[in-house]
Amino acid sequence: MKRIIADVGRCSGCxxxxxxxxxxxxxxxxxxxxxxxxxxxxxxxxxxxxVCWHCNPCNVIENCPQEALERNKEGRILVKEEKCVGCxxxxxxxxxxxxxxxxxxxxxxxxxxCGGRPLCVQKCPTKALRYIxxxxxxxxxxxxxxxxxxxxxxxxx
Amino acid sequence: MPSYYGYxxxxxxINLTNNEVKVQHTEKWLITEFLGGxxxxxxxxxxxxxxxxxxxxxxxxxxFSTGPLVGTAFPLGARFNVSAKSPQTGxxxxxxxxxxxxxxxxxxxxxxxxxxxxxRKPAYVFIADQEVQIMDAEHLVRKDxxxxxxxxxxxxxxxxxxxxxxxxxxxxxxxxxxxxxNLTRTAARTGMGTVMASKNLKAVALKGTxxxxxxxxxxxxxxxxxxxxxxxxxxQYWPRRTMGTTRILMLADKLGFLxxxxxxxxxxxxxxxxxxxxxxxxxxxxxxxCFSCIVPCSRIYVIREGEYAGLLGEGPEYEPLSSxxxxxxxxxxxxxxxxxxxxxxxxxxxITTAECIAWAMELYEKxxxxxxxxxxxxxxxxxxxxxLTLVEKIAYREGFGDLLADGxxxxxxxxxxxxxxxxxxxxxxxxQADPRGLKGYGLGYAVASRGGDHxxxxxxxxxxxxxxxxxxxxxxxxxTFRLAYKGKGKLVRYFENxxxxxxxxxxCKNLAGNMELLPLKRAAEITEAVTGFHFTEEKIFEIGxxxxxxxxxxxxREGIRRRDDYLPARFLKEPLxxxxxxxxxxxxxxxxxxxxxxxGWDERGIPKEATLEKLGLVDVAEQLSKSVRLL
Numbered sequence: 001m002k003r004i005i006a007d008v009g010r011c012s013g014c015x016x017x018x019x020x021x022x023x024x025x026x027x028x029x030x031x032x033x034x035x036x037x038x039x040x041x042x043x044x045x046x047x048x049x050x051v052c053w054h055c056n057p058c059n060v061i062e063n064c065p066q067e068a069l070e071r072n073k074e075g076r077i078l079v080k081e082e083k084c085v086g087c088x089x090x091x092x093x094x095x096x097x098x099x100x101x102x103x104x105x106x107x108x109x110x111x112x113x114c115g116g117r118p119l120c121v122q123k124c125p126t127k128a129l130r131y132i133x134x135x136x137x138x139x140x141x142x143x144x145x146x147x148x149x150x151x152x153x154x155x156x157x
Numbered sequence: 158m159p160s161y162y163g164y165x166x167x168x169x170x171i172n173l174t175n176n177e178v179k180v181q182h183t184e185k186w187l188i189t190e191f192l193g194g195x196x197x198x199x200x201x202x203x204x205x206x207x208x209x210x211x212x213x214x215x216x217x218x219x220x221f222s223t224g225p226l227v228g229t230a231f232p233l234g235a236r237f238n239v240s241a242k243s244p245q246t247g248x249x250x251x252x253x254x255x256x257x258x259x260x261x262x263x264x265x266x267x268x269x270x271x272x273x274x275x276x277r278k279p280a281y282v283f284i285a286d287q288e289v290q291i292m293d294a295e296h297l298v299r300k301d302x303x304x305x306x307x308x309x310x311x312x313x314x315x316x317x318x319x320x321x322x323x324x325x326x327x328x329x330x331x332x333x334x335x336x337x338x339n340l341t342r343t344a345a346r347t348g349m350g351t352v353m354a355s356k357n358l359k360a361v362a363l364k365g366t367x368x369x370x371x372x373x374x375x376x377x378x379x380x381x382x383x384x385x386x387x388x389x390x391x392x393q394y395w396p397r398r399t400m401g402t403t404r405i406l407m408l409a410d411k412l413g414f415l416x417x418x419x420x421x422x423x424x425x426x427x428x429x430x431x432x433x434x435x436x437x438x439x440x441x442x443x444x445x446x447c448f449s450c451i452v453p454c455s456r457i458y459v460i461r462e463g464e465y466a467g468l469l470g471e472g473p474e475y476e477p478l479s480s481x482x483x484x485x486x487x488x489x490x491x492x493x494x495x496x497x498x499x500x501x502x503x504x505x506x507x508i509t510t511a512e513c514i515a516w517a518m519e520l521y522e523k524x525x526x527x528x529x530x531x532x533x534x535x536x537x538x539x540x541x542x543x544x545l546t547l548v549e550k551i552a553y554r555e556g557f558g559d560l561l562a563d564g565x566x567x568x569x570x571x572x573x574x575x576x577x578x579x580x581x582x583x584x585x586x587x588x589q590a591d592p593r594g595l596k597g598y599g600l601g602y603a604v605a606s607r608g609g610d611h612x613x614x615x616x617x618x619x620x621x622x623x624x625x626x627x628x629x630x631x632x633x634x635x636x637t638f639r640l641a642y643k644g645k646g647k648l649v650r651y652f653e654n655x656x657x658x659x660x661x662x663x664x665c666k667n668l669a670g671n672m673e674l675l676p677l678k679r680a681a682e683i684t685e686a687v688t689g690f691h692f693t694e695e696k697i698f699e700i701g702x703x704x705x706x707x708x709x710x711x712x713x714r715e716g717i718r719r720r721d722d723y724l725p726a727r728f729l730k731e732p733l734x735x736x737x738x739x740x741x742x743x744x745x746x747x748x749x750x751x752x753x754x755x756x757g758w759d760e761r762g763i764p765k766e767a768t769l770e771k772l773g774l775v776d777v778a779e780q781l782s783k784s785v786r787l788l
Contacts, residue, residue, distance in 0.1 A: 028369060
């Protein structure tokens, strides 16, 4: 399926993706309501956007006690809001930590890829985000990516 | 609480003496008359910090403010100002930084955070939306900026907190210590870190889940798209992305205003070896950006070989790079990176630190200082090891470093030497651009409300040497010639007002100003689209003018007059010895006359009553007239 893929070498950590995401969903700017989140390690100058990979199989779907998550025909994971009780199990279950709860609605926010035309990808100033077809069913772990990057730069950490 | 567009709508007041926390709403008159950021802070300082308050007394207040465009998808708004009475200059202390702190402050829900009093024990402030706590910081005492930031994140178990911290230099009472966000985003000028440490405050850690709303989203989006298009196709886009402001170094060398060996030369024979080009080519590994910015002009470098191999850091920008190379006569780029890293870690203002070292080096080279005075350090131009040692000695106030830790003005007074070559205005060390080769900049240093600094005016247009620009903007062709005097009063007045707007909207001066992405008309329009308050080009320009006049009124109340609007004797007496501005000196009096007249100030440099009244500063005029006769 098509997935949003982030390039650690290109990401400047500006978080514009978080801004455009939250605004498109909520008409207000707030990282807390964005479905994409840039993790940052200032100490090493590293930045990486984290967003649902729509893994298949998905650890979060399997671990949801309320069975509040399902996969649609495009392969995207959706939250059934009426079933979710805000128990936060999903926060721990996601292997890359891509899920946060909406601060008011208290339900997990999972990237819907803007229905196939992700705005974050369109607006990324450094083209660090791409929306492309990949058969990789699981994403690479963020801190693994950071470690590899540092190794490439010749930094031991 | 009134709900605003653009603004967070709240002002947070924290008293460290009695742990009292208050939230007030952001008043409408403050918004329409002072915009935000620097404007908010200057008004607050004028109103709440009277003459008798000492900079290091608990009565001084440390004030953080950000602006209405910050925390949105506006592509160049990520900054905050931090202000207080300055321990370095005794007058208006104010510094500005980018990174990610300002946006988080908005998401936490605050336009301004006022810190009052003094904590009995070392503390840091924790802010998460409405939750505000004063936390114990005993374990953070004397920790450097990097350690402090990492330790707080670890304590809170959350890496997403934005932290502004002070380092050991501030805790040791160095008068020019800064406040550092994101490790290297420095609000370093005028000793704001020193004020913070005097309150026993080690850091502010904040995070928020609140949101920023836009009054007219469609207009906002349309304008942002226009700005994006202009930015991506701008001739400065790639040079900035590759080099940030370090691209200036070679240009300054070529035009003959690159301060070298403490301004005894205007070109540096090793410029190419320490240039932004070389940094980009041989050290940089990636780019970084401030919050929501589309020009990632900050760069991560790695030193791959030599003595400092393995050092990774962010930056540096032109000022620290040029300060630790040309200014001190150092041709070793890796060493300069190490020195800047050290000033960041210890929490020092790199410009002032380098001026103190360069001043001492000149005296040493002239044999007015000897090894006996310098703890055995051989302060010859470019002695790298001595530079690094001295940075540490300053931060810890050890031996000779203790003398330099009070800044170059006090150091010269203390030893009774080098007064004529102590390069500061009003106690603030001047930056890395020789005013003899840039008359408008020089006038800007002389009159800047925070002392010898370019960011109050930055009249970059004079570098164009284009008479048509001068005629178009000011009716004077010479106004845009960098070596001419005429029209500079007009030039500096205009750019000072513009910079005050930029600092109050908390947008980036490089993009808004130098890249001309936010001319007055657009500044008014975008502010209107975001906030819903009515702004016009004229109205927003008047806000800039009001802020500059209010700051001047504050300075006048503190005793500042024409005699303080000067440049150091070196620039007035010694012609530039070499380079493309060879022979130039600086003649200040005619420029001051023109500037004061343009401003509506009298010959003493005091705003006239009518000037203040016209700007709606009637209360200021009334109050000021109690201590000085207004014309």
